[in-house]
Amino acid sequence: MPRDADVRDAVVVYLNVSILALPYIDTAQLRFTADFYLNLRWYDLRVNLQVRLLKAFCVCSVGLNGIS
Numbered sequence: 001m002p003r004d005a006d007v008r009d010a011v012v013v014y015l016n017v018s019i020l021a022l023p024y025i026d027t028a029q030l031r032f033t034a035d036f037y038l039n040l041r042w043y044d045l046r047v048n049l050q051v052r053l054l055k056a057f058c059v060c061s062v063g064l065n066g067i068s
Helices: 050-061
Strands: 013-024 031-042
Touching: none
Parallel strands: none
Antiparallel strands: 013 031
């Protein structure tokens, strides 16, 4: 794991919940069914995808002379 960020650092998570429909509501039993859209987004400094992609790309490069 890269040490760019301390593992104890908090990661901010953005949360979005959109209720699309309430197809079933039972007021007597206090129950309902909900159709919803859940969107979670975060940026974790411990994961550096660009470095991993760059290393994977450099392992197998394609040039004019073929695959090296």
